[in-house]
Amino acid sequence: MTLFALIAPPDGGGQIEQLARTFGVDWPHLTAQIVSFAIVCAVLYWFAYQPILRMLDERRKYISQGLENTEKINAKLASIESERQGILAEARVQGNGIVAEAREMAKRVREQEAQRAVVSAGQILAKAREAAAQEHQLMLHDLKREVGRLVVQTTAAVTGRVLQPADHERLAAETARELAGV
Numbered sequence: 261m262t263l264f265a266l267i268a269p270p271d272g273g274g275q276i277e278q279l280a281r282t283f284g285v286d287w288p289h290l291t292a293q294i295v296s297f298a299i300v301c302a303v304l305y306w307f308a309y310q311p312i313l314r315m316l317d318e319r320r321k322y323i324s325q326g327l328e329n330t331e332k333i334n335a336k337l338a339s340i341e342s343e344r345q346g347i348l349a350e351a352r353v354q355g356n357g358i359v360a361e362a363r364e365m366a367k368r369v370r371e372q373e374a375q376r377a378v379v380s381a382g383q384i385l386a387k388a389r390e391a392a393a394q395e396h397q398l399m400l401h402d403l404k405r406e407v408g409r410l411v412v413q414t415t416a417a418v419t420g421r422v423l424q425p426a427d428h429e430r431l432a433a434e435t436a437r438e439l440a441g442v
Contacts, residue, residue, distance in 0.1 A: 404439055408432035 280287070412431045 404436050405432075407439060408435045411435045 408431065412428050415431055
């Protein structure tokens with residue numbers, strides 16, 4: 261009320277006073293409403309607006325912290341991914357080395373087995389030649405004996421006489437000598 265009293269001219273009938281009367285302004289009630297509105301605004305400011313601002317500030321901090329953590333996690337994931345790629349590359353190199361080593365070993369085993377097969381084939385061939393030579397000797401011996409018998413039989417038939425065992429032996433020995441020379 262004193263505020264309006266200071267604004268109003270002392271003659272009691274200033275323009276503001278006339279305007280206030282025209283609109284039905286009751287200065288004591290208006291002043292009380294202004295004071296109560298100021299009190300409500302102060303109470304809301306201290307008990308509602310300030311806690312909301314603190315909560316929003318905490319949320320901003322929490323969100324920024326979450327973003328920092330996300331960046332850290334992304335950086336860690338990137339480093340883990342690069343480590344994983346490095347390990348995979350190293351494993352590929354080792355795997356290729358193992359495969360190359362296995363191929364080299366297989367090549368050596370193949371060569372060894374080929375050498376063994378050649379040696380075994382040579383032994384089998386030598387045994388076969390030896391068996392063939394023995395068979396040849398045996399066949400020659402049988403042939404000589406058969407040829408000697410045929411010569412004796414033919415000589416007996418040609419001469420018309422019966423040959424004695426001494427004649428048989430002599431003819432068989434001569435035939436054997438002639439066949440050995442041939």
